[in-house]
Amino acid sequence: MTQETTRPSPDGASTAAQASALLPAETMAELREIAARYPQARSGLLPMLHLVQSVEGRVTPAGIEACAQILGISAAEVSGVATFYTMYKRRPVGDYHVGVCTNTLCAVMGGDLILERLKGHLDVGNDETTEDGKITLEHLECNAACDYAPVVMVNWEFFDNMTPDSAVELVDDLRSGANVHSTRGPRVCTWREAERVLAGYPDGLADDGPAAGPATLAGLQIAREQGWQAPAGADGTARATGTTERGTESPVAAGERADTRRAETETKVEESPADLEHEDEPADQPVDEAGKGDSQ
């Protein structure tokens, strides 16, 4: 990384006054507040840039300069960070950032067609904003909701199981100012309001929306129907709710029973060979994998 000690830390009042001129005083105060959350102030840079976007509608030169002055680093260093991350925008973003997942699974399931349809309907290309300033359209990489594919995000809220038609309806509602609720969250706020939450300033909407959508609960629901649960724990129960009675049924029998409630397949669950098959397998993963993929 580049030298960080070339610029003195701007603790002096004159430097602070100079910085105050860049953005509204309350924003400057909040930027300092974010930096103070961390053992080392520079760790605050990502949330600080989110706050800049919430105030300025994008990462502006003034916002970059403000962050640089508060952190005592160069504007070039801040720019280097701002240009690395895709959520930071250098052009104004509309009230609603509409992201269509076109990573492989969502694309195959229909994301590509949704994006094409929206481009045509809104008459914009990727990463462009409609003339009325309402909607910025962008294709996204995987947003961690693959069990709800195809997925669309509005201001980083989930819109699950979309189709080209439902996506058109969604953007029409957004443009007309209708109430639009996320599938698993609150009524969508504006992009700037969302950026403020990302900067670490809660908006009080945490309790809106459900705990989970249907796909999230798919396995749990089957377990409930079958009476399956984890073994009883040291204190007599693995969970505080439900029964501590343990089923004695084998997985084979249970699997067969599971089959009886479905009309569509006759396939039997075979006993897992997990305990039988790979005792002879080497325990070690290849060095490359074990050593490098650690937390990805």
Place this chain on the structure above:
Amino acid sequence: MSDVLTPVLSDNWDMPRAWTLESYESTGGYEGLKKALGQTPESVIELVKDSGLRGRGGAGFPTGMKWGFIPQDNPKPKYLVVNADESEPGTCKDIPLMMASPHTLVEGVAISSYAIRANTAFIYVRGEVLHVIRRLQRAVQEAYLAGHLGKDIHGSGYDLDVVVHAGAGAYICGEETALLDSLEGRRGQPRLRPPFPAVAGLYAAPTVINNVESIASVPCIVRNGAGWFSSMGTEKSKGMTLYSLSGHVKRPGQYEAPLGITLRQLLDLSGGMREGAELKFWTPGGSSTPILTAEHLDVPLDYEGVSGAGSMLGTKALQVFDQTTSVVRCVLRWTEFYKHESCGKCTPCREGTWWLVQVLQRLERGAGQEGDIEVLLDMCDNILGRAFCALGDGATSPITSAVQYFREEFEAGMHTPASELFPYQASTVFGAEVSA
């Protein structure tokens, strides 16, 4: 033997307002923290070692061992960093966990931080999940107010501060050393190892970085014991875990089961493939794990089983594709992703992914050239093991495995567009809808 599905992490997800402290405590939440604070930090580490818990973020490194690497004679502060940057294509387990029950993670953070003697912990969550961030922020706030975080937690004399930190859109930040650079306010680029983060991590201080699911698995181990946890799973892959089923299946979603369940079992439980569909290929743990086919339906989905089949368990992201799907199209899209997300630090990945896309693009449109497959494999050979971090390695996985199982589709790419061989409309979930 355990039941087929064993909800533990997901067990409270169907409760009313599951994300609140009140709901979480009603099922014994934070009892694990109280129990842990009554023991020495060393004994908590021993407990997690004994449980056999292995990292749920991909590589499966033993969690307790990782904690044991923290040099306690180092005078610097110790840090816990939770990797909540879930971005691996297909992976969708940590986000619903934090949405439904953020306190499970927060309790895990408190116990884990206590074990490694950290007084500051960070939850680095990707920025693109607004409502999850709201829930995390609220959960941390509630935990402070209830005395589960902050000064002198439950009279133990132990202090812990937790910061929820939103990222800004970069897949590479899921790589643990890139995450640290990002958390220090820099571009997210991986660091050379050694030194490992346990010795010189955040601010060059001893740091443990663990995946969300790994940390969320700690409270139940403390409450129920190491033996309870290791009674589930297989010989070397202990415990229960979240399997994420997606794609051309009847009932996609989260399935929590002991390690070692098979895709066949999961498909049978969930109603199988979508109507009229046959399984063509699937990923066991995200796009960075080599694809598998129908011949691998009975492979035990544990670390050793999937490894034995030539792939990796990864994040247990089971992306399932049926016979309507073009392999070449999928591989191209994944490769475009790696190209986009390459941080640019090392040449093999930065340049290699760019060239891979060029070749795959022409194969997709049916304009491939003689020798393109060999060129692809040769490039992969020059990236794998030569890139700075696992992103480059991961980029080669879909390509080499797809050529291994579906070489004829790449050969067809020399004369026929993929969209002709596999009309893309047929792969969608709304085939009947008139669109585009």
